[in-house]
Amino acid sequence: RDAAALDQLWREVGHWLEREERRHGPGGRTLDRKTFLRRLTALAAESSLPRSPAGPGRVRVLSANQARHLEADYVFILGLGERSFPRLTPPLSLFDDQERQILQSADIDFGAGDLLPEEMLLFYQVASRARRELILSYPAVDQRGQELLPSSFLLAVRACLHPDAFKGKVEQRRMLIQGIDDEPLSAAEIRVRAAKNYKAGGLDDPALPTDLRANLQDAGKLFENRFESKYHNAYDGLLRNPAVVGELTSIFGPERIFSPTALEEYISCPFKFFLHHVLHLEPLEEPSEEIEVTRRGQAYHRAMARLHRKLKASGVHGPTDAVTQDVTREMTEAVEEDVRRAPSPAAKELWRLEGRRLVRTAERYVAQWRKFLKPWLERGVSPQPDLFEADFGLPTADGSPPVGPLVVRIDDVEVRVSGRIDRVDLVELDDGVGFWIIDYKTGRSGHYTGKALSEYSRLQLTLYALAVEEVLLAGRAARPLGLAYWLEGEGGPKVALPGRAAAQWLDDGSRWRTIREDLRQWVAVLVRNIRQGNFVLQPREENCTQTCSFGQTCRITQARGVGKEGMLSLPLAGDEA
Numbered sequence: 258r259d260a261a262a263l264d265q266l267w268r269e270v271g272h273w274l275e276r277e278e279r280r281h282g283p284g285g286r287t288l289d290r291k292t293f294l295r296r297l298t299a300l301a302a303e304s305s306l307p308r309s310p311a312g313p314g315r316v317r318v319l320s321a322n323q324a325r326h327l328e329a330d331y332v333f334i335l336g337l338g339e340r341s342f343p344r345l346t347p348p349l350s351l352f353d354d355q356e357r358q359i360l361q362s363a364d365i366d367f368g369a370g371d372l373l374p375e376e377m378l379l380f381y382q383v384a385s386r387a388r389r390e391l392i393l394s395y396p397a398v399d400q401r402g403q404e405l406l407p408s409s410f411l412l413a414v415r416a417c418l419h420p421d422a423f424k425g426k427v428e429q430r431r432m433l434i435q436g437i438d439d440e441p442l443s444a445a446e447i448r449v450r451a452a453k454n455y456k457a458g459g460l461d462d463p464a465l466p467t468d469l470r471a472n473l474q475d476a477g478k479l480f481e482n483r484f485e486s487k488y489h490n491a492y493d494g495l496l497r498n499p500a501v502v503g504e505l506t507s508i509f510g511p512e513r514i515f516s517p518t519a520l521e522e523y524i525s526c527p528f529k530f531f532l533h534h535v536l537h538l539e540p541l542e543e544p545s546e547e548i549e550v551t552r553r554g555q556a557y558h559r560a561m562a563r564l565h566r567k568l569k570a571s572g573v574h575g576p577t578d579a580v581t582q583d584v585t586r587e588m589t590e591a592v593e594e595d596v597r598r599a600p601s602p603a604a605k606e607l608w609r610l611e612g613r614r615l616v617r618t619a620e621r622y623v624a625q626w627r628k629f630l631k632p633w634l635e636r637g638v639s640p641q642p643d644l645f646e647a648d649f650g651l652p653t654a655d656g657s658p659p660v661g662p663l664v665v666r667i668d669d670v671e672v673r674v675s676g677r678i679d680r681v682d683l684v685e686l687d688d689g690v691g692f693w694i695i696d697y698k699t700g701r702s703g704h705y706t707g708k709a710l711s712e713y714s715r716l717q718l719t720l721y722a723l724a725v726e727e728v729l730l731a732g733r734a735a736r737p738l739g740l741a742y743w744l745e746g747e748g749g750p751k752v753a754l755p756g757r758a759a760a761q762w763l764d765d766g767s768r769w770r771t772i773r774e775d776l777r778q779w780v781a782v783l784v785r786n787i788r789q790g791n792f793v794l795q796p797r798e799e800n801c802t803q804t805c806s807f808g809q810t811c812r813i814t815q816a817r818g819v820g821k822e823g824m825l826s827l828p829l830a831g832d833e834a
């Protein structure tokens with residue numbers, strides 16, 4: 258029956274393609290993934306199999322709509338749960354917002370109206386088709402085991418009759434295996450029964466076919482490893498199979514270039530790194546009209562890079578009053594580019610609103626720049642913006658030779674790291690070149706702290722500093738004087754390291770030298786673990802499932818429930834709290 262349903266869906270997809278070709282020519286048109294998925298879901302929800310044929314002793318499985326005019330001795334109505342029947346939400350639409358607007362402007366309205374009367378009639382018709390017996394049922398728990406409520410229709414039926422009418426007639430099962438003690442009728446029931454009794458040797462039952470017994474025994478081992486063993490194993494991301502480890506060593510070998518973000522992801526949770534960078538799982542995008550934070554950030558980055566390139570080319574190295582006009586112009590232009598690219602009138606309008614906010618932040622930029630310079634000017638040092646969107650270890654767009662990656666070598670471990678640094682400010686010192694790393698951020702200040710850098714849970718800015726020192730300014734005796742986040746919405750520059758005493762590294766470079774060595778060791782530890790297949794479920798955040806993109810599919814709750822032990826220790830070298 259599943260195969261027949263799939264064939265039916267496939268036929269519907271074929272009709273859809275024919276209609277598209279009639280409207281848009283051969284091959285139809287290209288749809289983005291969100292639209293395609295929405296339409297496919299709508300199609301799957303509405304396409305149904307034809308009625309199975311009637312006949313003595315046959316069980317016919319029909320939708321309520323197909324069954325409403327058919328009589329039968331016994332009628333089973335399934336799925337009488339709250340929100341399932343009556344279903345008061347209209348079916349998914351095949352049309353997108355723009356198409357619906359066009360139809361509405363032509364006075365064609367697909368509004369669903371009040372669905373309750375139609376659902377009541379449907380229930381009445383189906384329930385009154387039984388000649389001898391009517392069986393009503395609803396799922397008592399959902400797929401997560403949470404209790405579900407019965408439909409208002411089911412409650413209404415019960416209210417019609419005296420409570421005694423149901424005596425001995427209501428049966429409740431919370432699990433498939435609960436209360437089933439009669440002869441198993443299908444292979445699925447045999448499997449479930451054997452699994453239920455597996456501790457009492459159910460999986461070794463010689464009455465079972467050999468292949469089924471072998472499969473059940475494998476399933477038993479899987480169950481023990483996943484739900485009973487207190488130690489991490491392959492099901493929790495601890496990969497020990499030599500072939501798998503060999504493959505990982507080759508995929509993540511010395512030629513592999515890591516981004517700081519990927520390494521940070523490994524630190525935040527090795528299992529998350531595994532899902533994302535080894536299995537390449539990606540969460541499905543939720544259709545949303547909101548301006549994505551990343552796109553807003555990109556507009557800000559574009560505007561800032563263009564601004565400073567132009568200022569540098571015209572010999573402006575500091576925050577003069579005239580810069581406010583320049584930054585406003587660049588920000589407006591960056592926003593307009595996104596307005597032009599926005600796919601719908603609503604999205605364009607959202608971008609315009611967002612643009613006004615970004616332009617307002619631009620008006621504060623000169624004051625923020627002055628704030629950043631103040632402690633340095635007091636020391637007679639004048640940082641000048643010099644490198645913008647500076648890449649290392651990344652391919653170039655115009656085919657010019659790329660700048661090489663940062664290479665970290667510790668004992669037998671060699672790691673390559675790439676990145677794009679938003680801005681590097683420079684100053685000539687007596688003993689070489691001093692530089693500042695500046696990273697523009699659109700998020701909240703609390704996410705970007707010096708503590709996270711000095712305890713090495715975040716690596717981006719420190720790795721950037723190492724890359725400037727060893728790659729971008731190699732041979733110029735360069736050393737960092739400050740690592741700063743530039744928070745566009747929250748006051749501008751925030752010197753994460755060395756922290757409040759912003760000019761500390763000017764007099765004393767020893768702290769940076771310590772950080773640099775710890776950082777190298779730490780990066781080597783991380784990559785050695787990756788190459789050895791250590792991807793244990795070990796999130797740093799207790800409530801990680803609320804923010805992690807894999808929160809819905811991850812088995813951390815099960816692992817915690819079993820009280821898994823033997824966590825890999827991820828050494829932290831930082832000593833600044």
Ligand code: SF4
Nearest residue numbers: 526529801805811813
């Ligand atoms: S939900 Fe938590 S444990 Fe699971 S992958 Fe995400 S961060 Fe890791």
